[in-house]
Amino acid sequence: xxxxxxxxxxxxxxxxxxxxxxxxxxxxxxxxxxxxxxxxxxxxxxxxxxxxxxxxxxxxxxxxxxxxxxxxxxxxxxxxxxxxxxxxxxxxxxxxxxxxxxxxxxxxxxxxxxxxxxxxxxxxxxxxxxxxxxxxxxxxxxxxxxxxxxxxxxxxxxxxxxxxxxxxxxxxxxxxxxxxxxxxxxxxxxxxxxxxxxxxxxxxxxxxxxxxxxxxxxxxxxxxxxxxxxxxxxxxxxxxxxxxxxxxxxxxxxxxxxxxxxxxxxxxxxxxxxxxxxxxxxxxxxxxxxxxxxxxxxxxxxxxxxxxxxxxxxxxxxxxxxxxxxxxxxxxxxxxxxxxxxxxxxxxxxxxxxxxxxxxxxxxxxxx
Numbered sequence: 619x620x621x622x623x624x625x626x627x628x629x630x631x632x633x634x635x636x637x638x639x640x641x642x643x644x645x646x647x648x649x650x651x652x653x654x655x656x657x658x659x660x661x662x663x664x665x666x667x668x669x670x671x672x673x674x675x676x677x678x679x680x681x682x683x684x685x686x687x688x689x690x691x692x693x694x695x696x697x698x699x700x701x702x703x704x705x706x707x708x709x710x711x712x713x714x715x716x717x718x719x720x721x722x723x724x725x726x727x728x729x730x731x732x733x734x735x736x737x738x739x740x741x742x743x744x745x746x747x748x749x750x751x752x753x754x755x756x757x758x759x760x761x762x763x764x765x766x767x768x769x770x771x772x773x774x775x776x777x778x779x780x781x782x783x784x785x786x787x788x789x790x791x792x793x794x795x796x797x798x799x800x801x802x803x804x805x806x807x808x809x810x811x812x813x814x815x816x817x818x819x820x821x822x823x824x825x826x827x828x829x830x831x832x833x834x835x836x837x838x839x840x841x842x843x844x845x846x847x848x849x850x851x852x853x854x855x856x857x858x859x860x861x862x863x864x865x866x867x868x869x870x871x872x873x874x875x876x877x878x879x880x881x882x883x884x885x886x887x888x889x890x891x892x893x894x895x896x897x898x899x900x901x902x903x904x905x906x907x908x909x910x911x912x913x914x915x916x917x918x919x920x921x922x923x924x925x926x927x928x929x930x931x932x933x934x935x936x937x938x939x940x941x942x943x944x945x946x947x948x949x950x951x952x953x954x955x956x957x958x959x960x961x962x963x964x965x966x967x968x969x970x971x972x973x974x975x976x977x978x979x980x981x982x983x984x985x986x
Contacts, residue, residue, distance in 0.1 A: 621687060623651040626658055629686035633678045636671050637967055638974040642679070645974075650696070658683060659694040665970035666829075667699040667745030670963035701746060701829035701966075702973040705851045711820050714827045715749070717853040717969050720846060720883070722876070724868025726837040729891040730858045731759045732938055733928065733961070734834035736945040737856070740962035742789035743946065746829040749784060751819050752794030753846065754836040755812050761796040764788060765941020771797055774824065782823045788946060791828070793819055813845045820850055830969075838868075839875045847881045853969055854886035856925060861890060861912030869916060886968040887923035888913050889961060895930040896953060904929075923968055926961035929953055 631643045642648050642662070650661040662679060664672055680693045703716035712718070721734040731754065742748040752760035761767045764787045771793060772783040784791035795815060825831065833852075836842050846852065855876050859869035869888075876883040890913025894904040907930065917924040928934070931954050937944035945962075948954035 619688075620655065621653050621658070623653060625687060626651050626653055626660065626683070629682045630660075630679060632682045632686060633675070635665075636674065637971050638665075640974075642675075656688075656690070657692040657694070658687070659696065661696045661698055664697060664699045665702045665974070666966040667701070668741055668963045668966035669699070669970075670960070670967055672697060699745065702970055702977075703853075704973040704976040705853065711850050712825060712831065715825060715831045716829050717973075718831045718833060718850055719853055719886070719965065719969065720833045720835050720843075720855040721858060722835040722843070722855055722872050723837050723858045723865075724839075724870065724872040725865055726757070728837075728858055728860045728865050728869075729928070730837065731763065731834050732934060733856075733858050733889055733891055734832055735760060735763045735938070736934075736943050736958045737962055737965060738790050738830075738832040739788050739943045740945045740958045741830055741832075741966065744962060744966075746966070747827060748789070749791040749825050749828045749831040750793075751831065751833045752792070752796060753816055753819070753833050753842055755795050755815060755842060756836060758794045758796030759938075760792060760794045760834060762941060763938045763943065764790075764792055766792060766797065767941070769797060780822070782818075784823060784825065787941075788943060791825060793823055812841055816842060816845050817849055830966075839872060843875060844881070847876075847883055852883045854884040854972060856886050856889055856965060858889045858891055859913050859916065860892045861906065861909040863909070863912065865908075866912050866916055873920065884972060885920070885922055886965060886972070887925040888917040888920075889925050890914060890927045892930045893927035901953075923964065925964040925968070926957060928957045928961070 627643050630648050631641045633642050635645055647663050648660055652659045676695050679695050683691055683693045701716050721730055723730040738748050738750045752758045766785050766787050769785055771785055774781050784793045857869055857873050859865045873885055876885055892908055894906050896904055914924050933948040933951055933954055934944040937947055944954045945958035
């Protein structure tokens with residue numbers, strides 16, 4: 619029997635994206651269909667290279683072809699990705715950046731920068747183009763964690779204006795105040811100076827095309843957070859906490875700040891860092907040094923996704939100290955690898971869901 623491209627599309631209309639809950643054909647995720655009597659090949663374009671359910675979607679496509687076309691047909695699915703965006707790039711700063719994700723915490727010492735660096739590196743490892751701004755002006759740690767201490771960004775003169783060119787390390791672009799001042803120098807700046815420096819990081823820097831720009835925010839609530847929210851169109855924020863109540867109390871304040879009408883930044887979810895300790899010699903054991911499931915309970919309290927539970931592992935600390943991020947160089951430890959891979963996939967998933975929801979809302983407004 620001779621099958622057509624329309625036959626294939628009709629079969630694939632029965633396959634939904636498990637996050638967006640619409641069929642792949644409606645979402646324009648199917649293209650380049652080649653069909654013969656006993657074989658079909660097509661491209662499946664996912665919303666992110668970090669899609670955690672790509673194998674499920676592939677299997678669902680194969681099953682749909684077998685069920686609705688021919689159970690013996692050979693099915694070849696070529697998986698590609700095109701990261702979605704809902705930033706108004708026509709008028710906003712950084713028009714070539716699809717998604718801006720802030721990583722924030724209510725207090726210091728919870729591992730926010732560690733999470734930001736390893737999230738950025740993990741997304742890049744999965745195939746996304748990624749940048750990282752170290753907006754922790756008073757305590758920049760990204761240069762150390764990515765092994766670029768002492769290096770300086772290039773300055774280019776373009777049409778009588780000077781622009782910074784981010785450094786590159788571990789597959790991501792990086793900019794930090796720590797690259798511009800002596801690391802032994804205390805940064806004693808008033809609010810307007812901080813605001814000016816951060817604006818330069820986004821307006822006077824050549825970032826190029828990025829799928830994700832991660833912004834490592836300072837702890838607490840203050841000028842930096844307001845500046846970022848008012849300067850660029852932020853896709854969403856990730857809140858980092860540790861399980862104990864002291865950290866959770868401050869994390870709740872950070873979350874409340876981003877939800878203020880003057881900020882109005884969507885919260886993508888919660889990351890529970892230092893969630894448990896597992897000794898190498900006892901890989902099946904978990905010790906909840908700072909309490910159990912504090913971040914999970916907070917996520918449930920605010921009806922938000924728990925994006926990841928990162929364990930206390932010596933390799934994570936060591937990687938940060940020597941400029942070798944654990945998400946890349948801790949691959950021999952499956953606990954580290956799984957934790958950061960899961961975090962990156964979940965963040966990308968929430969960004970895709972948010973973008974799809976906003977797109978649907980825009981279409982509904984046009985139709986109404």
